[in-house]
Amino acid sequence: MRHLLPYGGAVATETPxxxxxEAPLRVLLPQILPALVVGVGSGLLFxxxxxxxxxxxxxxxxxxxDALGIGHYSALWMIVMLTATGIAVGLVVWKAPGHAGHDPxxxxxxxxxxxxxxxxxxxxxxxxxxxxxxxLGPESPTIGSAIxxxxxxxxxxxxxxxxxxxxxxxxxxxxxxxxxTPVAAALVISEALASTPSRGxxxxxxxxxxxAAGAGSMTTQLASxxxxxxxxxxxxxxxxxxxxxxxxxxxxxxxxxxxxxxxYPHVHRAFTRLGHPMLTLPVGGxxxxxxxxxxxxxxxxxxxxxxQEIVQDIGSLSSGDLAKLAVVKLAALLVAxxxxxxxxxxxxxxxxxxxxxxxxxxxxxxxxxxxxxxxGVLGVLLATTRQGWVSLFVAAVxxxxxxxxxxxxxxxxxxxxxxxxxxxxxxxxxxxxxx
Numbered sequence: 001m002r003h004l005l006p007y008g009g010a011v012a013t014e015t016p017x018x019x020x021x022e023a024p025l026r027v028l029l030p031q032i033l034p035a036l037v038v039g040v041g042s043g044l045l046f047x048x049x050x051x052x053x054x055x056x057x058x059x060x061x062x063x064x065x066d067a068l069g070i071g072h073y074s075a076l077w078m079i080v081m082l083t084a085t086g087i088a089v090g091l092v093v094w095k096a097p098g099h100a101g102h103d104p105x106x107x108x109x110x111x112x113x114x115x116x117x118x119x120x121x122x123x124x125x126x127x128x129x130x131x132x133x134x135x136l137g138p139e140s141p142t143i144g145s146a147i148x149x150x151x152x153x154x155x156x157x158x159x160x161x162x163x164x165x166x167x168x169x170x171x172x173x174x175x176x177x178x179x180x181t182p183v184a185a186a187l188v189i190s191e192a193l194a195s196t197p198s199r200g201x202x203x204x205x206x207x208x209x210x211x212a213a214g215a216g217s218m219t220t221q222l223a224s225x226x227x228x229x230x231x232x233x234x235x236x237x238x239x240x241x242x243x244x245x246x247x248x249x250x251x252x253x254x255x256x257x258x259x260x261x262x263x264y265p266h267v268h269r270a271f272t273r274l275g276h277p278m279l280t281l282p283v284g285g286x287x288x289x290x291x292x293x294x295x296x297x298x299x300x301x302x303x304x305x306x307x308q309e310i311v312q313d314i315g316s317l318s319s320g321d322l323a324k325l326a327v328v329k330l331a332a333l334l335v336a337x338x339x340x341x342x343x344x345x346x347x348x349x350x351x352x353x354x355x356x357x358x359x360x361x362x363x364x365x366x367x368x369x370x371x372x373x374x375x376g377v378l379g380v381l382l383a384t385t386r387q388g389w390v391s392l393f394v395a396a397v398x399x400x401x402x403x404x405x406x407x408x409x410x411x412x413x414x415x416x417x418x419x420x421x422x423x424x425x426x427x428x429x430x431x432x433x434x435x
Contacts, residue, residue, distance in 0.1 A: 027204075028204065028207050028208075031165075031207060031208040031211070032208075032211060034154060034158070034165075034169065034208070035169055035173075035207075035208040035209070035211035035212040035215065036211060036212070036215045038146070038150045038154075038166070038169040038170060038173045038212050038215075039169070039172070039173040039176065039177075039211065039212035039213065039214065039215025039216040039219070040173075040215050040216070040219050041146070041149070041150070041173070042142075042146040042150075042170065042173030042174040042176070042177050042212070042216045042219075043173065043176070043177040043215065043216040043217070043218075043219025043220050043223075044219060045142060045145060045146055045149075045174070045177075046138065046142050046174060046177040046178060046216075046220060047177070047219070047220060047223050047224060049123055049126065049127055049130075049138055049141075049142055050130075050138065050224075052127050052131075053126075053127045053130035053131045053138070054131075056127065056128070056131035057130070057131040057132075057133075057301075059131075060081055060131055060132065061073075061081070061133070065077055072297075073296070073297035073300075075292075075293040078133070078289050078292040078293060078297070078300070079286065079289035079290065079292075079293065080289070081132060081133060081289070082132060082133055082134070082285040082286070082288045082289035082292065083282055083285045083286045083289055084132070084285070085128055085129060085131075085132025085133065085134060085285050086281040086282040086283070086284055086285020086286065086288075086339075086341075087278070087281070087282045087285070088128050088132070089125050089128050089129055089132075089277075089281050089285075089340075089341060089342070090277045090278045090279075090280070090281035090282055090340075091278070092121055092124050092125045092128065093121075093125060093277040093281065093340060093342075094276070094277045094278055096118075096120070096121025096122075096124070096125070097117040097118060097120075097121060098114065098115060098117055098118030098121060098122075099118075099121070099277075100118065100121040100122045100124070100125040100342055101114055101118050101121070101122040101125075101141070101144060101342065102114075103340065103427075104140065104337060104340065104341065104342055104343065105264070105268045105337055105338055105340075105426070105427045105431075106426065106427050106428065106429060107140060107144070107426070108140070108426055109139060109140060109143055109171065109175075109188070109344070109346075110143055110144070110147060110167065110170075110171045111144060111147070112167075113147050113148050113151035113152070113163065113166070113167065114144055114145075114147070114148040115148065115152075116148055116149060116152045118148065119145045119148050119149060122141050122144060122145055122342060123141060123142075123145055125141070125341075125342040126138060126141035126142070126342045126343055129336075129341045129342055129343050130301070130302060130343065132285075133288070133292065133300035133301050134285075134288060134301075134336050134341045134343060135288065135299065135300070135301070135302070135303065135329060135332035135333050135335075135336045135348045136302060136333070136336045136337065136341055136342070136343020136344060136345065136347075136348060137302040137303070137304075137343055137344040137345065137346055137347030137348060138178070138302065138343065138344065138347075139174070139175075139178055139343075139344035139346055139347070140342070140343060140344035140345075141342045141343060141344070142174050142177075142178070143170065143171055143174040143175070143344075146170040146171075146173060146174045147166070147167050147170035147171065148170075149170070150166040150167075150169050150170040150173075151163055151166040151167060151170070154166040154169075165208065168189060168208070168209045168212075169208060169209060169212040171185065171188065171189070171209070172185035172186075172188075172189055172209035172210065172212045172213040172216070173185075173212040173213060173215065173216035174216060175188060175213060175216070176212065176213030176214060176215070176216035176217035176220075177216035177217060177219060177220045178220075179217070179228070179393075179394075179397075180217050180220055180221055180228075181217050182210055182213030182214040182216075182217050183393060184213075184390055184393050184394075185209060185210070185212075185213030185216075186206060186209070186210050186213065187387075187389035187390055187393055188387065188389070188390055189205075189206060189209045189210075190202065190206065190389070191387060191388070191389055191390075228304075228394070228397045228398055229400055230307065230308050230311040230312070230354075230373065230398050230400070231308070231311065231312050232311060232369060232370040232373060232374075232398070232399060232400060232401075233368075233369060233370055234370070234400065234401045234403075235368055235370045235371065235399070235401045235403055235404055236401070236403055237403065238368075238371070238403050238404065238406075238407055241366070242368055242371050242407060243407055243410065243411075245364075245367045245368070245371050245372070245375065246371050246374075246375040246407045246408065246410070246411040247410065247411050247414055249356075249357055249360055249367075249371070249372060249375035249376055249379065249411070250375040250376070250378045250379040250382075250408075250411035250412065250414070250415040251379065251411075251414045251415050251418055252356075252360070252379065253353055253356050253357065253375065253376045253377075253378070253379025253380045253383075253415070254379035254380070254382050254383045254415040254416075254418045254419050255379075255383075255418055256326070256330070256352075256356055256379070256380065256383075257330070257349065257352065257353075257379060257380040257381075257382070257383025257384050257419075257425075258383045258418070258419060258422055258423075259330065260330050260331075260333060260334045260383075260384065260425060261383060261384065261422060261423040261424060261425045261433065262422075262423055262433075263334055264334060264337070264338065264423065264425055264426075264427065264433060265423075265427055265431055265432055265433050267334055267335065267338040268337075268338040268427060268431060269431060270338075271283070271284060271338050271339040271340070272431065277340055280339045280340050281339055281340050281341065283339065284335055284336065284338070284339025284340065284341065285339075287335050287339075288332055288335055288336060291328050291331055291332050291335070292328075292332070294324070294328055295324060295325055295327075295328030295329065295332070296325075298310060298325055299325060299328045299329045299332055299351075302343070302347040302348060303329065303347050303348045303350060303351030303352075304347050304350065304351075306351055307350055307351045307354045310322070310325065310351075310354060310355060310358060311354060311358070311369075311373060314358065314361075314369050317358070317362070318362060319359050319362035319363045322355050322356075322358045322359035322362055323355075323359045325351075325355040326352050326355035326356045326359060329348060329351050329352045329355065330352045332348070333345060333348040333349065333352065333384075336348075337425070345384055345385070345425055346381070346384075346385060346390075346394070349377075349380050349381050349384045349385065350377050350380075350381070350394060350398070352380050353373075353376040353377035353378070353379060353380035353381060353395075354373045354376060354377055354398075355376075356376040356379075356380060357371075357372035357373045357374070357375055357376025357377065358372060358373060358376070360372055360376070361373075370399050370401060370404065371404070371407065373398060373399070374395040374396070374398050374399035374404055374408060375395070375407075375408070375411050377391075377394060377395045377398055378391055378392065378394075378395035378408055378411060378412060378415065379411075379415045381394060381395070382412065382415050382416060382419050383415075383418075383419045383422075383425075384425045385425070386419065386424050388412060388416065391412065392405075392408055392409065392412055395408050396408055421435060422435065423435055
């Protein structure tokens with residue numbers, strides 16, 4: 001049975017005839033080695049893609065323009081680079097085995113295992129998009145590749161093990177690597193298990209995925225020390241005004257994020273009419289380049305480092321500048337996902353939420369910056385991912401203040417009322433919005 005996760009792909013599970021007994025030690029112990037292998041492998045896969053994308057980005061956006069005597073982020077260079085990226089990714093999607101995976105507009109964080117022959121093209125397309133400045137993150141292609149490899153290798157080594165086991169390990173291991181902590185993976189898997197028939201203790205079901213997530217997160221921690229710390233001032237004693245600001249900002253940010261969700265099928269349909277990846281992707285790249293000339297270089301790339309930059313420069317950008325950043329980045333995320341670039345939406349959505357919150361803080365300076373940024377991120381992530389726990393987790397990590405957790409939990413409730421039942425930033429096979 002295939003259970004869909006909101007922007008979370010799918011985890012295949014088998015419905016038991018009756019409640020299974022609690023897993024004994026002899027069932028859990030054999031899961032340790034496969035979970036460790038998949039977790040470490042997922043971490044290395046993420047690190048490899050990230051390092052290659054960083055090196056290629058350095059070449060494209062620093063070394064090459066220096067050699068040509070062109071400004072790194074001049075309007076002409078941004079248009080040329082993003083259009084060229086569209087051509088390069090279009091060639092991969094056109095010619096690579098399996099066409100670099102399914103249409104990304106219809107995929108989330110996970111899904112049924114892809115054939116292993118599709119993985120090289122998918123990773124290449126994702127790496128080119130990351131390096132070329134496309135407003136998408138690495139999460140979806142990396143998770144899809146980890147699932148494909150874990151399922152393919154695991155099914156051959158242990159053919160009696162259900163495929164759902166390898167899918168869950170691939171998702172968990174990569175999420176642990178992406179966020180540098182196993183907590184996000186545990187929340188995603190728990191959210192998936194909540195919609196499936198019970199198969200024993202929750203911790204029995206989380207044992208192997210949590211181990212894979214821990215192995216993936218430790219792999220990236222040891223190699224690169226990833227961090228979501230934005231350097232926001234800590235909020236130790238929130239007051240009523242902070243609660244009110246969080247409630248209002250998260251709700252408004254959620255409504256803002258929904259704009260992209262409503263526009264998604266229409267923009268996707270417009271690109272689909274072009275009919276060929278060598279048209280849809282170069283045209284999409286050109287549109288992204290034109291958007292970058294409006295929003296500036298901060299609206300390029302996946303957005304994590306750019307989010308840190310705007311947060312650390314609080315007060316240096318006007319409310320108008322920040323509003324422009326939020327609108328352009330949301331439009332870039334919409335275009336990039338609609339025209340066929342391979343990538344995820346979580347990291348760009350974080351930038352959109354941070355810019356939205358800082359815009360509100362610039363208009364109403366009495367709002368605490370930590371409240372503004374974390375509430376904005378929470379609202380946009382709820383709208384674009386429809387995963388409550390992960391949205392709360394990311395917002396809380398960005399706030400880096402334990403006192404903010406209670407405020408964010410309360411702020412998520414009115415924001416959830418705004419987004420529940422509304423279109424997702426994901427389409428079904430007919431090109432219609434999921435709800």
